[in-house]
Amino acid sequence: MVGLLDGKKALILGVANQRSIAWGIARAFHTAGATVRISCQEERLKQKIERTEEGRIVDKIHLCDVSDENSVKSLFADIAKDWPVLDILVHSIAFAPMQALENRFSLATKDDFLSTMAISAYSLIEVSRYARALMQGQGGSIMTLSYLGGDRVLPGYGIMGPAKAALESCVRYLSYDLGPEKIRVNAISAGPLKTLASSAFGNFNEALKLIEEKTPLRQNITIDDVGGLATYLASDLSKRVTGSIHFVDSGAHIMGG
Numbered sequence: 335m336v337g338l339l340d341g342k343k344a345l346i347l348g349v350a351n352q353r354s355i356a357w358g359i360a361r362a363f364h365t366a367g368a369t370v371r372i373s374c375q376e377e378r379l380k381q382k383i384e385r386t387e388e389g390r391i392v393d394k395i396h397l398c399d400v401s402d403e404n405s406v407k408s409l410f411a412d413i414a415k416d417w418p419v420l421d422i423l424v425h426s427i428a429f430a431p432m433q434a435l436e437n438r439f440s441l442a443t444k445d446d447f448l449s450t451m452a453i454s455a456y457s458l459i460e461v462s463r464y465a466r467a468l469m470q471g472q473g474g475s476i477m478t479l480s481y482l483g484g485d486r487v488l489p490g491y492g493i494m495g496p497a498k499a500a501l502e503s504c505v506r507y508l509s510y511d512l513g514p515e516k517i518r519v520n521a522i523s524a525g526p527l528k529t530l531a532s533s534a535f536g537n538f539n540e541a542l543k544l545i546e547e548k549t550p551l552r553q554n555i556t557i558d559d560v561g562g563l564a565t566y567l568a569s570d571l572s573k574r575v576t577g578s579i580h581f582v583d584s585g586a587h588i589m590g591g
C-alpha cells in the first residue's frame with residue numbers, strides 16, 4: 335500500500351479514540367502516503383489523541399459536531415485555509431440516543447428517530463456538499479461506514495437499522511449527483527468491532543462469536559482491515575467504482591439462517 339495515496343489530502347471525520355474505525359483508516363492512509371487530518375466531536379477527545387505518540391501521524395486534529403451546521407461550516411473553512419484541494423473525505427459518524435436502543439423498536443419516539451437519522455445519515459449529505467466545493471471539479475473519493483443491520487434485522491441494532499438503510503441510499507444518490515464531477519461515493523459495511531459506538535448495542539458479543547463460528551473466513555475483522563479497503567476506495571485503483579456498499583466482514587453478509 336506504500337505510495338498508493340502519495341500527494342493526496344484526506345479528511346477523516348469521527349475519531350473518538352484509537353479503537354475507532356476512523357483511526358484504523360487514518361493509520362492506513364498515512365502508511366499509503368496521504369496527508370491526513372481528522373476531526374473529533376469534542377475537545378476532550380481531541381486532547382487525548384494529541385497526547386498519544388501515535389497522534390503524530392496526523393497533520394492536524396479539528397473539532398466538528400455535525401449536529402451544528404456552523405461547526406461543519408467552520409471545519410471546512412479551516413481546511414480550505416490550508417488546503418486548496420481536498421482529495422478524500424471519510425464520514426465515520428453515527429449516533430442514536432441510548433433509550434432508543436434499549437427500548438423495543440416500536441416505542442421509538444419521533445425525536446429519537448429524527449436525531450438518529452440527522453447525525454447518522456443526513457450528515458453525510460451535508461459534509462459531502464462542503465467537500466465537493468473543496469474538490470474543485472478535480473474529482474475525489476468520499477466514503478462512509480455502514481453495517482449489515484441496515485439491510486437485515488440484527489437483534490439489538492434497533493433504530494440504527496433504518497439510519498444505515500438511509501445512509502446507504504444516500505451513498506447511491508450522492509454518487510449519481512456528484513459522479514459528473516468525478517467524485518466517487520461509496521460505503522464500507524464493516525463486521526462488528528469493539529468500539530465506543532458498538533458498546534451501546536445489545537447482542538454485540540454474540541455478533542463477534544457468530545463471525546468466528548459461522549462466516550466463510552471464521553475470523554473477526556480489525557480496524558486495519560477496514561483501513562485496507564478504505565485505502566483501495568481512496569486510491570485510483572478504484573477510479574471507476576462508485577455508489578456501492580463494500581463489505582469487510584469475513585463474508586458474513588452472504589450467509590442465511
Ligand SMILES: NC(=O)c1ccc[n+]([C@@H]2O[C@H](COP(=O)([O-])OP(=O)(O)OC[C@H]3O[C@@H](n4cnc5c(N)ncnc54)[C@H](O)[C@@H]3O)[C@@H](O)[C@H]2O)c1
Nearest residue numbers: 348349350354355375399400427428479526527529530531
Ligand atoms: N464498531 C462496529 O461494530 C461497526 C460496524 C460497522 C459500522 N460501524 C460504523 O462505523 C462508524 C464509526 O463507529 P466506530 O465503531 O468506529 O465507533 P466510534 O465511537 O469510535 O466512532 C463513532 C464516532 O461518531 C462520532 N459522533 C457521534 N455523534 C457525532 C456528532 N454529532 N458530531 C460529530 N461526530 C459524532 C463520535 O464522536 C465518534 O467519534 C459508525 O458509522 C458506525 O456505525 C461500526
